[in-house]
Amino acid sequence: MKMSAGVEWALHCCTVLSTATDPVPVAALAELHGVSKTYLAKHMQALSGAGLIHAVEGRDGGYLLSRPGSDVTVYDVVRAIDGPEPAFRCTEIRQRGPLATTGEACKVPCGVAKVMANAELAWRNSLRAVTLADLAASVDASSPGAWDGVRTWLARTD
Numbered sequence: 580m581k582m583s584a585g586v587e588w589a590l591h592c593c594t595v596l597s598t599a600t601d602p603v604p605v606a607a608l609a610e611l612h613g614v615s616k617t618y619l620a621k622h623m624q625a626l627s628g629a630g631l632i633h634a635v636e637g638r639d640g641g642y643l644l645s646r647p648g649s650d651v652t653v654y655d656v657v658r659a660i661d662g663p664e665p666a667f668r669c670t671e672i673r674q675r676g677p678l679a680t681t682g683e684a685c686k687v688p689c690g691v692a693k694v695m696a697n698a699e700l701a702w703r704n705s706l707r708a709v710t711l712a713d714l715a716a717s718v719d720a721s722s723p724g725a726w727d728g729v730r731t732w733l734a735r736t737d
Contacts, residue, residue: 582657582661585661586657588614589623589625589656589659589660590714592608592619592622592642593631593644593648594711594714595611597647597711597715598648598715598729598730601641602635603641603733604641627642629655629658630645631655632644632645648711652710653709654706657706666699666702667695667696667699669688669689669691669692673689
């Protein structure tokens, strides 16, 4: 499955937000990850529109998760950024050409459509099984102290 670069950016930012105690400005998130503030802001709007994050206004404003990281899945973030449409779209190619299949045979999905639908379901279920809290824990396990470094860096950008 091919996903947009925005998915990676959003997952990293949401994982940071899952460990943050204070609102994090989009400028700080963009700088932390070395990405375009303007492009990231568009993705943050999509995450906000999906109800995953919310903006806090004011001098100390920024973004916070709308619910605990343990309640937000990787799939939630992917769906907010790339949308709910399936990766595979059957165009019923079997109904074309000189030996086109028609009628009753086309009321049942073909083998290709079935395989792709099953793969899509497995992919989505796999993403639904991992939360932002799981991602944050995996960062902590692979790079002990990383979150302390991120929090310290963010505190200096205020």
